[in-house]
Amino acid sequence: MFEATVRDGVCRCRRPNTRWLATGPDGGFRTADAAYDVTVPEGFDRTDLRAYAAERRDAAAFEAPGPTLLTGVDVAHARCASDGPVTVLATAGVSNPAALPVAGGTVGEGTADAPDWRPGTVNLIAVTDRALGEGTLAELLATCVEAKAATLAAVAGYPGTTSDAAVVGCDPDGDPAEFAGSATEVGAATRACVRDAVLASLGSRYPDGEFPRRVAEAEHGVVTDREPDVFAPA
DSSP states (O other), X not given: XXXXXXXXXXXXXXXXXXXXXXXXXXXXXXXXXXXXXXXXXXXXXXXXXXXXXXXXXXXXXXXXXXXXXXXXXXGGGOEEEEETTEEEEEEEOOSSEEEOOOTTOOOOOOOOOOTXXXXXXXXXXXEESSBOOHHHHHHHHHHHHHHHHHHHHHHTSSSEEXXXXXXXXXXXXXXXXXXXXXXXXXXXXXXXXXXXXXXXXXXXXXXXOOOOSSGGGSSSOEEOOOOOOOOOOO
């Protein structure tokens, strides 16, 4: 589905003429020949992220511009999964979990911090060979995030980290798909690929299975303990 190449801390997912939707400050819709996942160094504090991404792509001799995700995880731990019309790449680190307590459930309390904190981040790049409209591509993004949250909740006890990000792409010239939710072929394949790619990357990043199961065990993280007002529409 795409050609994944790792070089000099940069992972390129090459797929010509792909329509992408990315999260983040440099996100949104665009058409490009590749998407990227880039490892940032310890102590990373750049704010000109578009320029930084271009510098890293150039240094790794990847010429095609495209949406770029940043992570504290070494992209040597990137793993891919493919099923039918979908391929997904994931890098998964959980040094900075973001817990969301739910009434009746349990979650580790507290926050943690350390001067040598290096964010983990769960990044996803998912591509389908189907042609999706902008709304359906956004639905595919939601399907990816849901699958990531379900996977992490099952194995780690929290739905994500403080810096997760995702890019989804489709083939504008492929067979059209009107929906990308969990009951569709594209959505079901995406859910399975996200699950297996995330688990494989976690297994590579933490081969002994020792990763934090609650925020207090992590290098850094947050617990969302706000109490909103709940009301019914008028």
